[in-house]
Amino acid sequence: MPELALQVERYSAVIVIGDVAIRVNTRDSSFLDLLQQRYSGFVSAESGAEFEFDVELVEPTFADPDAEVNVSHHSGRWLMERADFRAEWNPAERSGVIHQKANPYSMDAVLRIVHTLVLAKQGGFLLHSASAIRNGKAFLFAGVSGAGKTTISGLAPGDVTLLTDEISYLRKHDEGYVAYGTPFTGELARLGENTSAPVAALYLLTKGPENRIEPVAVTDAARGLLGNVLFFAEDPKLVHRVFQTACDFVHRVPVYRLTFMPDARVWEMIQ
Amino acid sequence: MSKKVYVARSPRIAARMLGEEMLVMSAQGSTLFTLNPTATVLWQAADGATPLDEIVESRICSEFEVKPEEAMRDAEALAADLAKHGILLISEEPIPSKSPVQEQHRP
Numbered sequence: 524m525p526e527l528a529l530q531v532e533r534y535s536a537v538i539v540i541g542d543v544a545i546r547v548n549t550r551d552s553s554f555l556d557l558l559q560q561r562y563s564g565f566v567s568a569e570s571g572a573e574f575e576f577d578v579e580l581v582e583p584t585f586a587d588p589d590a591e592v593n594v595s596h597h598s599g600r601w602l603m604e605r606a607d608f609r610a611e612w613n614p615a616e617r618s619g620v621i622h623q624k625a626n627p628y629s630m631d632a633v634l635r636i637v638h639t640l641v642l643a644k645q646g647g648f649l650l651h652s653a654s655a656i657r658n659g660k661a662f663l664f665a666g667v668s669g670a671g672k673t674t675i676s677g678l679a680p681g682d683v684t685l686l687t688d689e690i691s692y693l694r695k696h697d698e699g700y701v702a703y704g705t706p707f708t709g710e711l712a713r714l715g716e717n718t719s720a721p722v723a724a725l726y727l728l729t730k731g732p733e734n735r736i737e738p739v740a741v742t743d744a745a746r747g748l749l750g751n752v753l754f755f756a757e758d759p760k761l762v763h764r765v766f767q768t769a770c771d772f773v774h775r776v777p778v779y780r781l782t783f784m785p786d787a788r789v790w791e792m793i794q
Numbered sequence: 795m796s797k798k799v800y801v802a803r804s805p806r807i808a809a810r811m812l813g814e815e816m817l818v819m820s821a822q823g824s825t826l827f828t829l830n831p832t833a834t835v836l837w838q839a840a841d842g843a844t845p846l847d848e849i850v851e852s853r854i855c856s857e858f859e860v861k862p863e864e865a866m867r868d869a870e871a872l873a874a875d876l877a878k879h880g881i882l883l884i885s886e887e888p889i890p891s892k893s894p895v896q897e898q899h900r901p
Contacts, residue, residue, distance in 0.1 A: 742815045742828065749819065749826050759806045762821040766808035770817070 537567040538634065539717070541692040541703040543641055545634065546572035547621075551580055554625050561627040564717045565706045574637065576612070576619045578630075594636055594755040601756070603636050605629070612637060631707065635690070636755050643754070643761045646768050647694030651751040652725075653709075654691040654702045656684040656716075660723035661702035662793050663691055664781070665751040670728040671783065673710040678787045687715035690753065693722065695768065699775055725772075726781035726793075734789045735782040744778035745770055801849070801873050801882050802842030802889035809837070820880050827881060832858060833872055840882055842889030846873060 534555040537546045544567060549555050559566050590606040601619075603610040608629035612619030619637075623629035639649050652665035653672040664675050676688035686692075686702055689709030693700050700722040704715035727739060727747040739747065749769050754762065783789040803809070809818040816829040816837060829837055835857055839849040850869045855862055876882035883889055 740813060742812045742817065745812050745817055746826060746828070749817075749824075752824075754824050757821050757823070759808075759821040762819060762824060763808035765824075766817075766819045767810065770810045770812060773812070 536562070537569060537572050538562045538565050538706075539567045539569075540565055540634065540638060540705055541642070541647075541694060541719075543574075543638065544569070544572040545637065546575040547578055547630070548575065549578045549580070551625065554578065554580060557625065557627060558630065561630070562706050562714075564714055565704075574612070574614075574617050574619070574641075576610070576621050576633070578621045578623065580625050581622050582624075592632060592636065592755050594757075596756065596758055601636075601640060603633060603755075605632060608633060610636075614640075635707065635753065638692070639754050640756065640761065642692075642694060643764045643768075645694055646764075646771075647692070647700075648765055648768060649705075649753040650691040650693055650748070651689070651753060652691045653688045654686040654715075655679055656686060656702075656718065656720040657682060657793060659720055661686065661720040662723055663693075663702060663725040664728050665691075665725060665747065666728035667751070671730050671785075672728065674730075674785050675728065675783065675789065676709075676713075678785070678790060680787065680790050683790070684716050684718060685713065686718070688713065693772070695771070696721070700772060722776050725776055725778045727778065729780060729782045730785070731782035732784065733782065734784055734786070734792060736792055737780045737782075739778045739780050741773055741778075744773040747778065747780075748773055797886050798845040798847070799870070799873070800842055800844070800885050800888050801836070801840040801846055802885075802891070803837060803840050804880055804883055807881055818881055822880055825879070827879065832868070833876065836869060836872060837876070837882070842883070842891055846870070 533548055534552050535546055535548045536558045537544050593604045595602050601612045608623035610621040610633045621633050642648050652663045653676045654663045664672055673688050686704040690705055690707035692703040692705045701719050702722050703719040704717045706714045754765050806821045807818055816834040818827045835853050839853050850865045854865045877884045
């Protein structure tokens with residue numbers, strides 16, 4: 524009797540964010556379609572990737588996608604858990620596995636965590652901020668939910684290229700920092716452009732009765748920046764790296780407080 | 795005679811002097827603290843080997859022109875507060891240095 528062999532088809536997509544390519548493998552073609560749609564503009568036709576994840580789809584549960592993420596480091600592997608996913612990643616082997624439901628939110632969370640860990644070692648970080656390019660320069664607009672990231676992104680005139688309305692991708696380059704587009708969206712639900720530019724300024728957003736830009740003292744700038752940095756791992760060495768990078772950032776990039784009205788004229792001040 | 799108390803910077807934090815303020819971030823929950831000038835002096839002197847009363851006498855009293863008894867009382871309260879937030883370690887024995895997170899200063 525001939526031996527029975529079951530060959531399972533494997534589908535892959537390479538998602539490139541901030542010049543870091545991550546291959547995602549799945550056995551479900553409809554999930555691959557979902558990924559290609561979700562990360563449209565960030566999916567590369569190139570086969571090479573720095574890291575690779577196998578996705579094992581699990582049955583849906585009544586998980587809360589807003590639940591706290593737990594990230595820990597054991598024996599060279601990162602464990603990432605939330606109610607809707609569980610992932611393991613071995614950076615040395617450049618591979619990992621994700622157990623998740625067939626939705627884009629869990630994948631989004633895993634990608635964000637992996638990128639925060641990668642960036643921490645590269646002198647960068649993810650920032651809770653909108654970012655956009657004008658005249659070849661990137662401008663960041665940081666603030667908590669409700670501060671105006673979506674509003675200012677929505678008011679951007681036609682000559683502005685939106686990198687993200689929610690989570691900015693920043694990495695040190697030469698004497699300054701570069702902002703990259705991300706597919707991580709906020710209320711605008713519009714993917715950023717997959718491009719980059721040197722950062723010219725960081726604005727800490729406040730809504731107010733007028734449009735006004737004021738310089739911020741370096742300590743307040745660091746506090747404002749660190750308050751918006753995304754970092755999930757309670758690893759002292761990496762927290763130290765991110766902290767030092769943020770302190771370096773405020774010495775190299777001008778930081779201002781931007782008070783603005785929900786009015787397109789605010790963009791006259793962003794040049 | 796009262797026991798000696800030793801203080802050391804926690805290895806689970808990152809710190810940096812920015813302007814005239816010391817920013818400290820704890821790895822636990824990435825919590826951020828700003829130390830006032832007295833706390834900064836105490837923090838910088840907390841090497842795990844120098845007893846708290848010597849730090850008070852040699853650093854705090856001279857720098858802030860305060861009486862030793864009053865300074866010691868305040869320093870004990872401050873150290874306890876910093877320890878409560880995981881920023882400082884307190885012991886009745888010298889604390890060996892094992893800090894992987896070195897403090898850096900920038901202009």
